[in-house]
Amino acid sequence: MASGAPRQPQAGRMTWVVLCPVDEVWEGTIRGAELPDGHRLALYHVDGQIHATDDTCTHGAASLSEDGRIEGPYVECTWHNGHFDVRTGQACSMPCTEPLKSWPVRIEGGRVWVDDDRP
Numbered sequence: 489m490a491s492g493a494p495r496q497p498q499a500g501r502m503t504w505v506v507l508c509p510v511d512e513v514w515e516g517t518i519r520g521a522e523l524p525d526g527h528r529l530a531l532y533h534v535d536g537q538i539h540a541t542d543d544t545c546t547h548g549a550a551s552l553s554e555d556g557r558i559e560g561p562y563v564e565c566t567w568h569n570g571h572f573d574v575r576t577g578q579a580c581s582m583p584c585t586e587p588l589k590s591w592p593v594r595i596e597g598g599r600v601w602v603d604d605d606r607p
């Protein structure tokens with residue numbers, strides 16, 4: 489159920505962060521999650537895989553985990569009906585033009601992990 493191949497952590501750098509139990513991200517739903525520094529993510533369970541993007545729409549301040557609607561592999565931001573591909577973060581319809589940050593995900597020990605690859 490992992491998305492993408494897990495990457496090895498870089499020496500001296502904590503990269504993988506546990507977010508929640510995998511059974512809290514139900515198929516066809518969006519769940520909000522938070523990194524230790526408070527950065528908000530949206531988790532999507534689509535076609536048996538879990539994907540993660542930033543939670544805040546790139547067009548405005550909407551929370552995709554609260555105001556988004558999942559449509560197959562796409563999330564619609566209901567504020568202005570823009571769409572993103574949850575697998576890549578790519579903006580797919582106006583008014584959204586900037587991609588969401590997409591986070592590498594792995595499932596291990598029954599939990600969802602993301603790679604905090606921010607510089």
Ligand code: FES
Nearest residue numbers: 545548565568570
């Ligand atoms: S705030 Fe998301 S489409 Fe405008």
